[in-house]
Amino acid sequence: MVDQLPNRGREAEMLQSMGLQTMEDLFIDIPADVRFKEELPLRGPQSEEEIIADARRLLGSNVDMGARPSFIGAGLYRNYVPAAVFQLVTRGEFLTAYTPYQPEVSQGMLQAMWEFQTLISELVGLPVANLSLYDGSTAAAEALTCAVRVHNRKASQSNTVYVSELIPPDKMSVMENYCQGAEIIIKTLKHNADGTLDLGGLKEAAGSCGVYLEQPNPLGILDEGLITVKDIIGANTALIVGVQPVSLGIVEAPGHYGADIVVGEGQPLGSPVTGGGPLYGIFACTKPYLRLMPGRIVGRSIDVDGKEAYCLTLSTREQHIRRHRATSNICTNETLIALMGAMHMALLGPDGLRDLAQRNLAACQRTKEILSTTKGIEIVHTAHHFNEFAIRVPGSAKDCLNYLDDNGIIGGFDLSTWYPESKDQILVTATDQTTLRDIEVLSAQLAMWSMHQGVSA
Amino acid sequence: MSHLFNHNGANDTGYSQPPGLTCVNEATVPSGLVRQHSARWPRLSEPEMVRHYTWLSKRNFGIDTGFYPLGSCTMKHNPRVNEVIAQLPGIADIHPHQPEHHLQGLLSIFYEMQHMLEICAGMDQVTLQPVAGAQGEFTAIRCIQEYFRQRGEDQRTKVIVPDSAHGTNPASAAMCGFEIVEIPSLADGRMDLAALAAVADETTAAMMITNPNTLGLFEADIKEASQIVHDAGGQMYYDGANFNAILGITSPGLMGFDAVHFNLHKTFSQPHGGGGPGSGPIGVKAQLAPFLPGPLAARRSPTAQESVTAVDDYWYHWHQPEHSIGKVQQWHGNAGAVIRCWAYYRRYGSGLKTMSEHAVLNANYLRHAIHREAKKEGVSHLFVDGAETDVAKHEFTLSMQPAKDALGISAMDVAKGLLDKGYMAPTVYFPLVVPECMMIEPTETESKDTLDTFAEQFVEVLQTDAETLHAAPVTTPVRRVDEVYAARNLCLRHPFEDSE
Numbered sequence: 001m002v003d004q005l006p007n008r009g010r011e012a013e014m015l016q017s018m019g020l021q022t023m024e025d026l027f028i029d030i031p032a033d034v035r036f037k038e039e040l041p042l043r044g045p046q047s048e049e050e051i052i053a054d055a056r057r058l059l060g061s062n063v064d065m066g067a068r069p070s071f072i073g074a075g076l077y078r079n080y081v082p083a084a085v086f087q088l089v090t091r092g093e094f095l096t097a098y099t100p101y102q103p104e105v106s107q108g109m110l111q112a113m114w115e116f117q118t119l120i121s122e123l124v125g126l127p128v129a130n131l132s133l134y135d136g137s138t139a140a141a142e143a144l145t146c147a148v149r150v151h152n153r154k155a156s157q158s159n160t161v162y163v164s165e166l167i168p169p170d171k172m173s174v175m176e177n178y179c180q181g182a183e184i185i186i187k188t189l190k191h192n193a194d195g196t197l198d199l200g201g202l203k204e205a206a207g208s209c210g211v212y213l214e215q216p217n218p219l220g221i222l223d224e225g226l227i228t229v230k231d232i233i234g235a236n237t238a239l240i241v242g243v244q245p246v247s248l249g250i251v252e253a254p255g256h257y258g259a260d261i262v263v264g265e266g267q268p269l270g271s272p273v274t275g276g277g278p279l280y281g282i283f284a285c286t287k288p289y290l291r292l293m294p295g296r297i298v299g300r301s302i303d304v305d306g307k308e309a310y311c312l313t314l315s316t317r318e319q320h321i322r323r324h325r326a327t328s329n330i331c332t333n334e335t336l337i338a339l340m341g342a343m344h345m346a347l348l349g350p351d352g353l354r355d356l357a358q359r360n361l362a363a364c365q366r367t368k369e370i371l372s373t374t375k376g377i378e379i380v381h382t383a384h385h386f387n388e389f390a391i392r393v394p395g396s397a398k399d400c401l402n403y404l405d406d407n408g409i410i411g412g413f414d415l416s417t418w419y420p421e422s423k424d425q426i427l428v429t430a431t432d433q434t435t436l437r438d439i440e441v442l443s444a445q446l447a448m449w450s451m452h453q454g455v456s457a
Numbered sequence: 458m459s460h461l462f463n464h465n466g467a468n469d470t471g472y473s474q475p476p477g478l479t480c481v482n483e484a485t486v487p488s489g490l491v492r493q494h495s496a497r498w499p500r501l502s503e504p505e506m507v508r509h510y511t512w513l514s515k516r517n518f519g520i521d522t523g524f525y526p527l528g529s530c531t532m533k534h535n536p537r538v539n540e541v542i543a544q545l546p547g548i549a550d551i552h553p554h555q556p557e558h559h560l561q562g563l564l565s566i567f568y569e570m571q572h573m574l575e576i577c578a579g580m581d582q583v584t585l586q587p588v589a590g591a592q593g594e595f596t597a598i599r600c601i602q603e604y605f606r607q608r609g610e611d612q613r614t615k616v617i618v619p620d621s622a623h624g625t626n627p628a629s630a631a632m633c634g635f636e637i638v639e640i641p642s643l644a645d646g647r648m649d650l651a652a653l654a655a656v657a658d659e660t661t662a663a664m665m666i667t668n669p670n671t672l673g674l675f676e677a678d679i680k681e682a683s684q685i686v687h688d689a690g691g692q693m694y695y696d697g698a699n700f701n702a703i704l705g706i707t708s709p710g711l712m713g714f715d716a717v718h719f720n721l722h723k724t725f726s727q728p729h730g731g732g733g734p735g736s737g738p739i740g741v742k743a744q745l746a747p748f749l750p751g752p753l754a755a756r757r758s759p760t761a762q763e764s765v766t767a768v769d770d771y772w773y774h775w776h777q778p779e780h781s782i783g784k785v786q787q788w789h790g791n792a793g794a795v796i797r798c799w800a801y802y803r804r805y806g807s808g809l810k811t812m813s814e815h816a817v818l819n820a821n822y823l824r825h826a827i828h829r830e831a832k833k834e835g836v837s838h839l840f841v842d843g844a845e846t847d848v849a850k851h852e853f854t855l856s857m858q859p860a861k862d863a864l865g866i867s868a869m870d871v872a873k874g875l876l877d878k879g880y881m882a883p884t885v886y887f888p889l890v891v892p893e894c895m896m897i898e899p900t901e902t903e904s905k906d907t908l909d910t911f912a913e914q915f916v917e918v919l920q921t922d923a924e925t926l927h928a929a930p931v932t933t934p935v936r937r938v939d940e941v942y943a944a945r946n947l948c949l950r951h952p953f954e955d956s957e
Contacts, residue, residue, distance in 0.1 A: 004536060004804065005815050006904035014818060014905055018825045026817045026848050027706055029675045034711045040576055040704075045806040048538045055800060058562035059547030061768050066550045075787065076552060084503050090540055092521025093514040097731040098530050102872065102882050103940075104933040108517030109731035112510070115461045118950040122496040128949055131732070134588045137787035173783030177599055181634030215490075224487040252492045275563055276553030276788025277588060278734030290947075296732065301943035304928075308458060309935040313943040319591070319628035320887075324637040329628035332589040332722065332737075336730025343510060346461055349500020352474065354492075358484070359477035365484035384487050405556060413554055436478055 003048075063410075065273070069438035070410040071367075073388050073429025074218075075136065075168065076276065077244070077268045077360075080433060085270060085343045089336060099296070099332070103311040104303075110310035113335065114298040116342040120284050123248050123345070124262035125255025129284035130295035132338040133330060136265025137171040139281030140212060140242055141178035142294040142328055143261045146285070147210030147238035148184055149292040149327065154236050156207035160185045163212045164197065166219060168418050175212075189213070195221045195381040195390075202232050210238035210261075215254060216247060218418070219427065220364065220388035221381060230258025238289075245269045245282060245341075247386045249350070249357030261285045268431075270344035271337050280334035280341060291317065294328030356432060360387055363430035367439050371428065374443045376450025380425060388429040390415060390422075393446065394453035397426045403452070407445050459512045462951045464499045497953050516934040517731070518881050524907055526823075528852045528884035528896025529623070529671065531701045531723035533816075536804065539726065539797035548796055553788040557774050558766065563792065564773030566799050567754035570738075573802055577809065578697075578717050579710015580740030584749045586790040590698060593718030593737030594629035594665070599782045600741060600748035601663050601692045601716065602633055607780065613662035613691065619648055621672065621888040626665040626696060635662060642890050646672040646844040646854075650681055657689035667696035668712065669703070669850035671888040671896070672843055673820065683713025692716065692745070700724045701900070702817055702851035705810025709740075716741045725798035727791075736794035750785050751777040815901035816851045819908060823899050824853045826912035836919045839863065843891035852898035854891050860919065861893050868893040870926040873937060874918035877930040880911065 007014065011023060020026065046054070065078050089095070093108060100106030113131040120129035133139040144161045152158050163175065165188040172186075179186060189205065190198040197213065205211050211233055216222050230239045241254035243264040254262045266280035267273065285293055291314065299313030319326040348356060364385050371377050371391055380390035393400045397414045404411035415425040430439070477484075501509065519525070525532035543549075547562055557564065571583040587593040598616065605613045616630035617638045627637045638661075640652040648666065657664070664686045668676045676682070683693045695709035695717035701724045709717040721727045722735035729735070741749060752775035759772035805812055824842075831837040843854025860866040872882035872895070884896040899908060918926070930936060 004534065005811070005901055006907075007815055007818065007901075010905050011815075011818060014822045017829075018821060023814045023818065026814070026821055029677060029846070029848055029850075030703075030707050031677055031680070034680060034707045036705060036707060036711070040807050040809060042573060042576060042807040042809070043803075045808045046803045048536075048804070051538060051800050051803045052542065054803065055542040055545060055796075058565055058768055059542070059545050059796070061562040061766070062547035062551050063555065063559035064546055064550040065552055065555075070552075072552050072554055074554060078550070082503075084507055086544070088507065088510045088514070091511070091514045093517040093519045094731055095540075095728045096519035096521045096525075096532075096535050097517055098525070098527055098532060098729045098881075099732040101527070101884075102518075102876060103938040104873070104930050104935055105518035105876055105881065106731075107934045108513035108515065111516070112513050113732075114949075115951070118462070119496075119498055121950045122498055122953075125494070134592065135786055135788075137784070138592075168787075170784050170787045174785060174787060177595075177783055177785055178632070181632050183634065222486050222490055224489045227489055248492065248496075250492055251486050252490050253494070253496075256494060272549035273552050274549050275551040275560075275792030277786065277791035278793050279788075297949060299943035300948040301939050301946075303935040303939065304937045307935055309938045311938045311940050311943050313940065313947070313949075319624040321624070322628075323624045324627035324631035326624070326628040326631075329591040329595055329625050329632050330589070331591045331625050332720075332729070332735035333733040334730075335732030335734075336728075337734055339731070342461075343506065345498065346501045346506050346509070347503065350496040350498065352500060353496070355474055355477075359474065361486065362477040362480055362484040365480045365482070366478040369481050384485065384490075386486070410552075410555065410559075417554075432474075432477070434478070439478075 065410060068408050068410060069441045071412040071428045071430065071442060072410050074413040074427055075265060076273045077387060078273065078431045078433045079268050081270060081272060082344065082347050085340050088343060089340050094336065094339060100312060103309065107310060110298050112339055112342060114300060114310050116338050117298060119342055119345045120282055123245060124243065124284045125253030126262055126284040126286055128287060128290050130293065130297050132334040133281030133283050133295055134334060135279040135281045136242065137174040139263035139283045140171065141175040143240045143263045144175055144179055144184065144210055144212060145182055146289060146293050147240060148182060150289055151209040151236055151238060155209050159183055160187060160208040161210045162187050162189050162205040162208055164189050164214060164217065166191060166217055168218055195219050195383055196223045197225050199225050199228065199232065202229060206233045206237060208237050210240055212240045214242040216244060216386040219381060219390050220385040222251060222384040222386055227257040244387060246357050246360055249353035250361065261289060266338065266341050270341035278334055278337050280337040292327055295330055296333060359432040363432060363434040364388065367428060367430040367434065370439050370443045375447045376453065376455035377446050387431060388427050390425045391428055392424050393426060394450050394455050396423050400449050401426065403449050404445055409442055409445055411442065459509050461509060462498060464501050464505055523879055524903060524911055525881040526883050526897045526899050527881055528898040529698055531898060531900055533726055533900040534902035535726050535728040536801060539800045542800045543793055543797050548793060561768045561773055564754045565768050566796060568756055568773055570795055570799050571754055574719055574738055574740055577704055577708060578740040579708035580717060581743040582746040582749060583738055583740040584753055585738045585795050586750045586786055587737040587739060588786050588791045589735040590718055590720040590737040591625040591629055592785055593739045594625055595632055596750060596785045597694055597716040597718060597739045597741065598630050598633045598663065600745045603748045603780065603782050604745055605662055612660055615660045616662055617656055617664040619666055621646065621670055621890050622665060623696060623698060630665065646890055647674060648676050648678060648682060650678055653682055654685050657685050657691060659690060661686065661689050661691035663692045663694050665694040665696060667699050669699050672854050673849040673852040674844055674846055675850055679712045698723065699851060702813055704813040706813055716745055721794055721798040726801040727794040727797050734791050734794055736791045747779040748782055749778045750783060751781045753778065812901055819899045819901055819903055820849050820851050820853055823897065823908045823912060824849055826908055827915055830912045830916040834916050834920060836916060839919050843894055852896060855895045856891050857893035857895060865923045866926055868895050871895065871918055873929040874921055874926045877932045878914045878918065
């Protein structure tokens with residue numbers, strides 16, 4: 001504690017220079033009836049080394065995914081973050097800066113975020129990107145409210161948006177919380193038995209304010225049908241596509257098949273999973289959405305000498321100026337994590353990103369190939385998958401995952417958590433970090449599980 | 458200038474990656490989905506990448522660079538042990554959907570943080586899920602909204618905010634669908650109880666206020682305000698942006714509040730990272746607890762089997778509140794930030810009060826030092842206190858209106874002059890109720906010497922002629938940036954088209 005307070009021991013001197021006697025004199029304006037009568041009932045202070053020791057013990061009891069064969073993803077993906085990214089992002093000039101309100105002394109982060117905007121813009125194929133929202137779920141939610149702001153006046157289905165029925169309930173809940181204040185009605189879009197979007201049913205979404213779909217979808221399926229969606233819903237309904245950014249190394253950028261807004265969970269590019277946060281939400285759009293979009297944006301400008309300079313721009317959309325008429329309440333965002341994403345993209349280059357995407361695709365494909373020959377295991381959807389796919393197991397998914405866990409494997413995600421009727425389905429995730437041995441161990445244990453369940457060899 | 462897009466790099470492939478797994482059938486994407494247009498940014502080799510970002514970092518000002526008295530932002534030193542802990546095994550490579558017995562350490566830290574914040578705020582239940590202060594505000598107002606809906610009080614459609622409130626307050630309440638009722642502050646910047654009483658009625662859902670307020674003054678009438686709102690049937694919301702002033706001295710609970718958000722990136726030293734990540738937990742009284750977003754960390758006695766791997770005398774588990782509003786972030790919030798702030802809390806423990814005392818000591822000392830130096834140099838007529846008070850709390854405001862009237866020197870001119878002296882500028886033009894406002898918050902981690910020197914330099918800026926100040930800054934990487942040009946000539950990405 002002492003090592004954080006430079007003025008310990010100088011209190012009397014400082015108080016005296018103000019004509020005060022005790023620290024208590026600094027708080028005479030706080031009435032007695034709202035004061036704590038006693039010390040806070042908390043543990044005593046610790047030294048740095050004691051804190052580290054406790055942190056090692058507590059965090060050490062958590063099970064790292066990398067410590068065993070792990071096949072859990074479902075929106076967050078194990079990846080490798082290059083060493084230089086961690087080294088640079090902890091530089092104090094980045095780490096300990098606030099939002100760049102004084103551009104003259106914040107050119108570094110401003111330029112880095114302008115570059116990030118460019119990278120995201122190129123990645124998703126749209127002209128405008130902001131410098132991050134909180135995560136993939138809030139980016140999707142803010143995209144829906146943005147679409148309503150832009151299209152509501154001309155919409156035949158006013159205040160209405162359509163969302164894929166496959167969207168995980170936790171993400172759906174975030175969308176509902178963000179949408180309910182504007183009284184936005186969220187309707188769902190059906191899928192075919194093969195896991196692809198029912199394009200016939202999509203016609204009813206035409207005339208609404210927006211449609212939210214994911215590519216790959218929550219079951220890992222790369223759905224070719226999405227390239228026709230914009231033609232079906234028309235110019236006055238926003239097509240919003242949620243992406244896994246790494247996939248865009250090989251998968252067509254949604255901006256090139258008609259997306260008006262692209263959002264996504266940025267984590268797989270540049271950031272570890274970190275227990276679910278901090279992450280960064282990607283938000284990019286076409287120009288008609290620019291002035292009604294959420295979040296901070298950096299613009300390139302000039303200084304008084306005409307020299308190139310950067311600053312925050314289009315702030316009149318934001319809460320500190322527009323107050324209750326702002327496009328969003330967002331203020332603090334995920335700049336530093338977005339910076340990690342930019343650094344990772346710079347190291348990869350588009351070719352490296354293509355290779356990384358291909359490794360993820362191949363890891364998924366290899367896992368699928370091996371599990372498709374594993375006794376008792378059925379691959380639920382015949383499709384092109386990225387990162388993950390659903391399997392059907394004998395017995396319940398929950399019991400199967402417990403069995404795998406007892407045998408040192410994080411086997412995947414119990415799909416009945418999302419879709420209650422899918423009691424025997426597991427979402428199995430493979431990434432660039434998945435090894436052949438991991439897959440073989442999973443396959444062997446799934447075969448054992450099937451045998452225990454009475455599936456004959 | 459170093460530009461990412463001017464590097465030529467090694468164009469053919471990115472940093473060396475291991476080969477992918479070999480498949481029986483080639484792994485492909487559907488033919489109609491094959492990416493047709495490659496993205497157009499260069500690949501940087503590691504030496505180029507390291508140098509580019511190091512160069513950028515040198516063009517950026519952080520707390521590590523120098524004094525950062527940005528009012529309302531609590532720019533305190535970020536202890537480095539927090540960063541070391543965040544890199545230990547057991548956090549980066551953890552998935553939020555792993556089973557509870559994989560996450561006992563994380564859950565125990567979550568529980569400890571919830572409990573600590575409950576005690577500091579005088580609240581009954583805390584959730585760590587909101588990832589920023591503004592999201593905390595939104596979450597708490599959503600809980601209040603559902604609370605009234607369940608009670609059949611749908612007519613409570615209004616949220617009261619003082620005109621000095623942070624912009625996020627009205628923005629967050631409006632996002633929930635509430636109508637905003639703004640009440641004016643008194644001439645001295647404090648809350649106007651009569652104005653509050655005049656608007657609080659059966660349509661009031663909540664009042665949102667921060668205390669100390671945005672002028673750095675403690676609202677001594679806060680209990681009366683709570684009484685007025687509660688008598689009208691509304692709930693009281695505490696904006697925790699200024700929590701650094703009162704830890705261990707008073708609490709929102711003691712003041713009569715029903716809900717509060719914390720900015721862990723302010724009070725508990727999560728580094729702000731140039732704009733984030735933050736963490737914005739909220740605490741609520743018992744009547745609102747069933748509506749919190751879930752899951753929360755909870756604990757019980759372990760079974761015999763569990764006690765073998767338990768981290769202490771308890772078994773930690775997730776708990777879903779009964780009438781939860783659902784989720785505001787898809788996972789469990791910014792766990793990485795919570796870990797860092799846990800390390801910060803452990804450093805102070807029950808001594809958190811000392812931290813707040815020093816924050817208030819430093820703010821008052823700096824205020825006195827600025828007045829002292831100004832008097833000595835004969836420039837004390839160039840500014841006035843933003844609010845009349847004997848003591849400020851963690852921050853204070855000055856109005857530069859006299860300097861503007863006498864010499865044409867604005868608050869922005871002074872701010873830019875301070876940049877030339879090697880400081881980050883204070884917050885300017887907020888709160889709006891103080892003309893030509895400068896809002897100064899030194900925090901507890903600045904030494905007396907730093908404060909004395911800053912006071913001298915501040916006065917030196919005031920002694921500088923207007924023409925020089927209008928031209929400031931001149932020592933920074935760029936000079937005054939044309940924000941109007943940026944808005945009129947929008948350039949939001951690198952124009953590859955032009956350079957090809």
